[in-house]
Amino acid sequence: MKKAVLILLALLMLTATCWAAAPKGKEVTITGKMTCTFCNLPAAGKCSKECCQACLKSGDPVLLEDAKGNLYILLSGEHEKPLMTPDRLNLLTEKVTVKGMMVKRGGIQGIYVKEMGKAK
Numbered sequence: 001m002k003k004a005v006l007i008l009l010a011l012l013m014l015t016a017t018c019w020a021a022a023p024k025g026k027e028v029t030i031t032g033k034m035t036c037t038f039c040n041l042p043a044a045g046k047c048s049k050e051c052c053q054a055c056l057k058s059g060d061p062v063l064l065e066d067a068k069g070n071l072y073i074l075l076s077g078e079h080e081k082p083l084m085t086p087d088r089l090n091l092l093t094e095k096v097t098v099k100g101m102m103v104k105r106g107g108i109q110g111i112y113v114k115e116m117g118k119a120k
Contacts, residue, residue, distance in 0.1 A: 036056055037073070074098065
């Protein structure tokens with residue numbers, strides 16, 4: 001019985017730690033072009049969908065550029081779940097609308113994505 005209580009307490013402490021680490025920022029909805037960072041961070045490029053898909057599959061982060069030229073690194077809004085599903089990979093180089101939590105630190109801005117879809 002003591003062992004079960006100790007295991008339960010340990011699980012509760014681990015869960016509380018994950019909740020405490022949840023990102024805090026500003027809720028945003030941003031529309032822009034979604035691409036790979038490798039080809040488009042240094043300068044706006046004309047990267048193909050296939051090239052961006054290959055860059056992401058090799059580990060590059062996803063980049064979103066809004067109409068004003070602001071850049072955002074897109075991050076998974078769910079802990080330990082991938083951001084880019086096969087359906088989302090097909091949205092690369094397209095205009096998308098992203099809803100999520102924007103965070104900034106040291107000149108970098110990112111969005112923890114809650115929803116993503118093709119822009120209307």
